[in-house]
Amino acid sequence: MSEFSNVTVVKEANIFFDGGVTSRTIIFSSGSKKTLGIMMPGEYVFNTAGAELMEILSGDLEVQIAGIDSWKPVKGGESFEVPASSSFRMKVKTVTDYCCSFLA
Amino acid sequence: MSEFSNVTVVKEANIFFDGGVTSRTIIFSSGSKKTLGIMMPGEYVFNTAGAELMEILSGDLEVQIAGIDSWKPVKGGESFEVPASSSFRMKVKTVTDYCCSFLA
Numbered sequence: 001m002s003e004f005s006n007v008t009v010v011k012e013a014n015i016f017f018d019g020g021v022t023s024r025t026i027i028f029s030s031g032s033k034k035t036l037g038i039m040m041p042g043e044y045v046f047n048t049a050g051a052e053l054m055e056i057l058s059g060d061l062e063v064q065i066a067g068i069d070s071w072k073p074v075k076g077g078e079s080f081e082v083p084a085s086s087s088f089r090m091k092v093k094t095v096t097d098y099c100c101s102f103l104a
Numbered sequence: 105m106s107e108f109s110n111v112t113v114v115k116e117a118n119i120f121f122d123g124g125v126t127s128r129t130i131i132f133s134s135g136s137k138k139t140l141g142i143m144m145p146g147e148y149v150f151n152t153a154g155a156e157l158m159e160i161l162s163g164d165l166e167v168q169i170a171g172i173d174s175w176k177p178v179k180g181g182e183s184f185e186v187p188a189s190s191s192f193r194m195k196v197k198t199v200t201d202y203c204c205s206f207l208a
Binding site: 001002003004005006007008009010011012013015018019022024026027036038040057058095097099 | 105106107108109110111112113114115116117119122123126128130131140142144161162199201203
């Protein structure tokens with residue numbers, strides 16, 4: 001089990017798509033943020049402000065990043081990056097645990 | 105938004121009932137733990153080792169604690185306690201955000 005220590009956790013969850021995607025915001029001493037979240041099976045589209053790194057802790061999905069036709073399979077232990085001011089579509093196949101880092 | 109500061113967060117989620125209930129473990133400097141979790145609509149039964157305080161941050165459910173016939177409605181802003189070495193059954197009506205404190 002890996003951990004983030006000396007952090008602040010926002011108590012209330014971020015809830016999207018009627019609970020299909022939920023997450024907790026983690027704030028580091030540097031001021032940077034990550035979210036630790038769960039995606040239930042389903043299809044979701046998210047927009048990005050800054051670039052994001054999506055680290056899949058466990059689960060199984062396919063992702064299509066805006067401007068790219070192909071779908072990329074991603075599973076636990078793998079990750080994908082989404083540019084700033086972009087969007088990404090996901091087909092989540094199994095309950096998926098993720099960590100999202102906001103890169104800029 | 106309320107926060108827990110100077111805590112450790114276990115990165116990997118706790119996943120129960122095929123994602124119906126998921127949570128993150130928060131460890132305080134005192135060594136005590138809480139979990140911040142999400143329950144999707146559905147029926148769940150949990151056992152307790154030590155006593156637990158379930159604080160409902162948002163959502164709507166009914167709870168029946170072992171040994172008590174009646175079902176107690178609980179909604180966001182309310183909480184319920186479960187004794188040690190007991191169990192509780194929940195009928196979750198809407199996506200529910202909770203904080204579980206382990207009392208002993």
